[in-house]
Amino acid sequence: MALIVQKYGGSSVADAEKVKRVAKHIVGNKRKNNELVVVVSAPGEMTDDLLDMAKKITDNRSDREIDMLLSTGEQVSIALLAMAIHEQGEQAISFTGHQVGIVTDTTHTKAKIISINEKKVFNALEKGNIVIIAGFQGVDEHNDITTLGRGGSDTTAVALAAVLKADLCEIYTDVDGVYTADPRIVPNAQKIDTISYDEMLEMASLGAKVMQSRSIEFAKKYDVDVQVRSSFNTNTIGTLITKEVLSMEKVVVRGVTCEMDEAKLSLIGVPDRPGVAAKIFTSLAKVNVGVDMIVQSTGEDGINTISFTVNKSDLKKTMEILNKVAIEIEAKKILADEHIAKISIVGVGMRSHCGIAASMFEALALNKINIDMISTSEIKLSCIVEDLRAHEAVRILHDRFNLADIK
Numbered sequence: 001m002a003l004i005v006q007k008y009g010g011s012s013v014a015d016a017e018k019v020k021r022v023a024k025h026i027v028g029n030k031r032k033n034n035e036l037v038v039v040v041s042a043p044g045e046m047t048d049d050l051l052d053m054a055k056k057i058t059d060n061r062s063d064r065e066i067d068m069l070l071s072t073g074e075q076v077s078i079a080l081l082a083m084a085i086h087e088q089g090e091q092a093i094s095f096t097g098h099q100v101g102i103v104t105d106t107t108h109t110k111a112k113i114i115s116i117n118e119k120k121v122f123n124a125l126e127k128g129n130i131v132i133i134a135g136f137q138g139v140d141e142h143n144d145i146t147t148l149g150r151g152g153s154d155t156t157a158v159a160l161a162a163v164l165k166a167d168l169c170e171i172y173t174d175v176d177g178v179y180t181a182d183p184r185i186v187p188n189a190q191k192i193d194t195i196s197y198d199e200m201l202e203m204a205s206l207g208a209k210v211m212q213s214r215s216i217e218f219a220k221k222y223d224v225d226v227q228v229r230s231s232f233n234t235n236t237i238g239t240l241i242t243k244e245v246l247s248m249e250k251v252v253v254r255g256v257t258c259e260m261d262e263a264k265l266s267l268i269g270v271p272d273r274p275g276v277a278a279k280i281f282t283s284l285a286k287v288n289v290g291v292d293m294i295v296q297s298t299g300e301d302g303i304n305t306i307s308f309t310v311n312k313s314d315l316k317k318t319m320e321i322l323n324k325v326a327i328e329i330e331a332k333k334i335l336a337d338e339h340i341a342k343i344s345i346v347g348v349g350m351r352s353h354c355g356i357a358a359s360m361f362e363a364l365a366l367n368k369i370n371i372d373m374i375s376t377s378e379i380k381l382s383c384i385v386e387d388l389r390a391h392e393a394v395r396i397l398h399d400r401f402n403l404a405d406i407k
């Protein structure tokens with residue numbers, strides 16, 4: 001008998017018919033002699049709808065009340081799913097996060113799980129139940145309801161799989177796995193059979209929004225094998241996210257990603273003296289602006305240019321800060337450019353192969369795509385290019401590294 005944790009996303013339980021279909025699939029799995037713990041998200045767009053409703057009431061939303069509100073969506077799903085399973089003749093019981101002792105820290109709207117009371121789950125399983133648990137929610141030490149950040153049901157599922165020592169954690173979603181690139185951009189993108197935690201983490205933070213990043217960090221930390229699969233086409237196996245093994249390095253580049261949501265800022269004519277960068281970036285950190293790439297180039301005459309990227313949604317806030325900082329540090333000019341995109345290649349094989357950067361730059365150069373900024377990590381290489389050419393750049397790199405032939 002295997003213990004399986006399954007998670008179904010909001011689109012899989014968006015209406016009564018879909019709930020019935022999911023129930024049927026769960027019951028089928030149970031009858032193959034498995035023990036099942038099922039995590040569900042709120043139906044369809046319910047979380048967004050609830051947020052919109054709150055926005056119509058106030059601009060100063062209390063995070064505690066937002067959590068109180070949003071956590072109701074998952075409660076709808078678990079009750080309906082339990083009923084649908086009963087209807088098919090199997091025993092099932094639903095629990096909220098509170099009821100199974102999912103204890104988090106007190107950071108409302110992005111709480112972190114501290115502990116889970118696995119006894120409650122095991123007791124319910126022993127009585128022959130399919131155990132259904134609300135994703136995305138927990139309670140803090142004051143018994144206040146918390147939520148784990150958007151997409152947080154993935155994290156609930158992985159955390160449960162870790163504490164229950166499940167044999168497998170399956171994430172059922174509206175895509176049938178992780179692809180070498182976004183198939184809407186690259187028609188011959190391939191589904192990846194196996195990907196390491198680190199590659200998946202890079203891909204997720206670079207815009208491949210298959211799973212919440214935090215859930216993958218969790219899976220890595222507790223060594224949980226995660227299978228991402230389609231809830232609409234359950235015949236396909238999907239992608240396994242797992243521990244890195246040596247043979248994974250044979251594939252140099254596992255995927256290409258594209259992000260369109262960054263903007264670039266440049267401070268021109270900045271005097272070259274200690275403390276300048278500290279001043280700029282502490283001022284931005286103080287107002288919670290996250291900075292991604294940073295490049296400083298030094299001119300001959302002790303005058304620098306400092307360029308960096310931020311999320312487009314932070315551009316206005318960033319400009320306000322820079323206008324003040326520029327005067328203090330005596331910078332000559334500020335330039336902002338929203339028409340950029342970040343193209344990245346990711347793969348653990350980049351650690352052991354040389355010439356990957358050269359190959360990436362050459363492929364772009366041959367197609368006259370200008371590179372604006374570059375950043376690297378051990379298993380990732382990113383370039384900023386003009387947004388209008390971003391999709392083309394992704395296709396070029398997908399071809400260059402033969403990703404259509406890789407499985």
Ligand code: ASP
Pocket residue numbers: 009010041042047048073135136149150151152153154
């Ligand atoms: N319902 C929550 C959201 O939409 C959590 C989740 O879907 O995982 O973000």
Ligand code: MG
Pocket residue numbers: 009010041042044047151
């Ligand atoms: Mg959702």
